Structure formats: structure tokens, C-alpha cells
Amino acid sequence: MLVGIAAIALSACAVWRIESTPAGPGVPIISNLRVEPAKARVGESVQVTFDFEDTDADLIEARIFPSEFREWVYRPAFAPKVLNLRAEKHGLAIGQVETRLKWESEGIRIVEVFVVDEKNHTSNGLRARVAIIRR
Structure with a gap:
């Protein structure tokens, strides 16, 4: 019984994965993911930065999945934060993407990042961790 529940839970987590x-x-290829600061207070912004390389220079969006560990439970992000890269990064073969994230509750956050180009090619994924603590 317990094994069946675990299998269902794990398969549900895998459904959203890119x-x-x-x-x-x-x-496209992404590298050098940084989340700063690595420890932030509830309500404070953290900066998420990563480098990209795309020989076709046709990036259209970045997808950021902010999952969390809270009270010893892993909670995956089912909907990403989508950054439109068409205006600023389209036409660039090499560059850097920056954004800010903020959380309203404490816990360990896992930030997973991908980029997508016009041909629907999806880059490798990168993960970083950030601790959100009480004020």
C-alpha cells in the first residue's frame, strides 16, 4: 500500500518536468546559475542570473520553476515563471539572463531554469537552492 502511494506521488512530480x-x-545551452543571496528573509528579493549560448540566436523565453521543501515535504512547482526573452535576448548568440524572485513563506526553495528557442528546442536544466528564513 505504502509503495503504491509513493509511486503515485513520484509519478505526479514527474508530470510537470520539462x-x-x-x-x-x-x-541552447545554459550555465553558471547563481541565486544571490543564498539565504534571504521572507519578503526579500533574490536575484537569479544565468548565462546562455544559442548558435541560432533565437531564444524566446526562460522558464523558472521555484519548487520548495517545507516541513519536510517536497512541493514541486507546477507552473513556471515565464520570462519573455524575445525583446531583449532574441538575436544574441551569447548572453546573460537576470530576474528577481520573492517568497512570502519560509523554507528551502529549489530554483530550476530552462530556456526555449523559436524551434521549441529546450536547453539543459540547471538547479540552485536558496533558504528563505523568518524576518
Whole structure:
């Protein structure tokens, strides 16, 4: 019984996961994910920064999934924060993406990042952790 419940829970977590496109020509690559500060207070902003490389220079969006560990339970993010990169990053083969995130409750957050181009190629994913503490 317990094994069945665990299997259902794990499969539900996997449903939202983004599949990266296998590496190859025209597939974007991201690297150097930074979340600063690594420990922030509830309500404070943290800066999320990462580098990208896309030989086709056709990035259209970044998807950021802010999951969490709270009270010893992993809670995946089912809907990403989507950043429109068309205006600022489209036409760039190499660059950097920056955004800010804020949480209203304490816990350990797992930030997972992907980028997508016009051909729907999805980059590799990167993860970073940030601790959100009481005020």
C-alpha cells in the first residue's frame, strides 16, 4: 500500500518536468546559475542570473520553476515563471539572463531554469537552492 502511494506521488512530480532537447546544433545551452543571496528573509528579493549560448540566436523565453521543501515535504512547482526573452535576448548568440524572485513563506526553495528557442528546442536544466528564513 505504502509503495503504491509513493509511486503515485513520484509519478505526479514527474508530470510537470520539462524534457531537454538532446544537445546538438541550434539547441541552447545554459550555465553558471547563481541565486544571490543564498539565504534571504521572507519578503526579500533574490536575484537569479544565468548565462546562455544559442548558435541560432533565437531564444524566446526562460522558464523558472521555484519548487520548495517545507516541513519536510517536497512541493514541486507546477507552473513556471515565464520570462519573455524575445525583446531583449532574441538575436544574441551569447548572453546573460537576470530576474528577481520573492517568497512570502519560509523554507528551502529549489530554483530550476530552462530556456526555449523559436524551434521549441529546450536547453539543459540547471538547479540552485536558496533558504528563505523568518524576518
